[in-house]
Amino acid sequence: MAILSICVEPADQPDIDKLMQLSDAVAERLYPGEFRRPLNGRALDRPDVELFVARSGNGNALGCAALFYLGEGTAELKRMIVAPEHAGRGVGRSILVALLAEAVRRGLTTILLEVGTRNVEARRLYASLGFRERGPFGTYQATSVAGFMEICLPAT
Template sequence: MPLTSQIVPYDPEWPVRFEREAARLRSTFGFGRFEIHHVGSTAVPRLSAKPEIDILAVYHGAEISASTEQQLKDLGYRRGGDLTPGHHFFKRDIDGLRTHKLHVIQASHAKIAHLLTFRDKLRANEVLRSEYERLKIRLERENISGIREYLDGKEPFIDAVVAGRQFEVEAKGLATTPICVAVEAADQPDIDRLLAISDAVAARLYPGEFRRPLTGRALADTEARMFVARDASRQALGCAALIDLPDGIAELKRMIVDPQHAGQGVGRKLLLGLLQTAKERGIRSVVLEVGIRNVEARRLYESVGFRDRGPFGSYEQTPIATFLQIEL
């Protein structure tokens, strides 16, 4: 089956078209019987897409009725088949062109969260949005066998984002930036300078009894892998250490960005590069400790998929400590 339409630049009329169609559906089904959402690429501002409005209609009940199917037929929809039990697909064409795709899904179905999560993450993340757009345009350009090939090509990207592994695709998207992240020797002046900045930040945030000053030499003695972010002039902008633990786990320690380069995406690029390298090495999860007052750092970690966990290794719970983990 060929592609039903071609990708075009984002059109601000797409949300308007959704609202218009949603009103038609609600007037037919009645309010309260279905929850109607705008999903798919046309629901993401500034994302190029095929001009086909994807609609999610969540229904509560064991099965959609024959009368509902007839109502959809009267609105111009044709059944496209059941994608999975409880997930019914309908399509609407006008003058031979695909205009709307309707997913009628039972309320308990996992696909609902899948569709909404992917939409919301693309709305919130410019890098993911750009990478997805590039992927779709490439798949369209290289397509040979039709729509199934196109959909299969998108699936790994979508699954990674929904599963919270967006660092995989973000790392690819940031690969062309002038910031380079690489593993380097820990015992060097650039690292000591950055670690001294880290110690100074910790001194401002936390009492002395909870601080543990660290040098590049001390990290080198732990066999830590030191990730360093440098610009085109080879200036060290930030660093982070990764220490292998048993059972395929690694600990992220002492991630710091030079304050002179804050707000330039250095921390995100550094973190994404570290996680991608860890995954390629077979590390299955990364853990870390972050103080409760380091709000910006915690926000960054959570934005790429880290979630709360308890203390690990030799750490103990203290009034200022929180612990996070990400599955790779």
């Protein structure tokens, strides 16, 4: 399986909804109860959000990640997901590398994220790309299942 492209695409598409359902299923498995916030592609279809989508040579969506622009050089990474049949093949890393490169190109200085404490694989991936632990930001509250990370980007 070779990734043909990672591009910014409209979020309101059926294959993106499938990826969001996968993301919700992972969250449900790891974090039952009130800590989950289901989301579909339509909810990501906003002017302040860009969705980075990895597609295979045959056009299948392998994974995605959303970048929410917060202003003042800051954005939040949300809804990073890779289809389970493609996990462990570098798809997530490729999406993040493309997303971070675009963030630098646009002059962003900081990318923030919230990641569940039980999502060990995601936390490891973020750390390997330079994300570091931090406290809650924005409207997030510290909970027993929430972790927060950030990366400071180089100036262009």
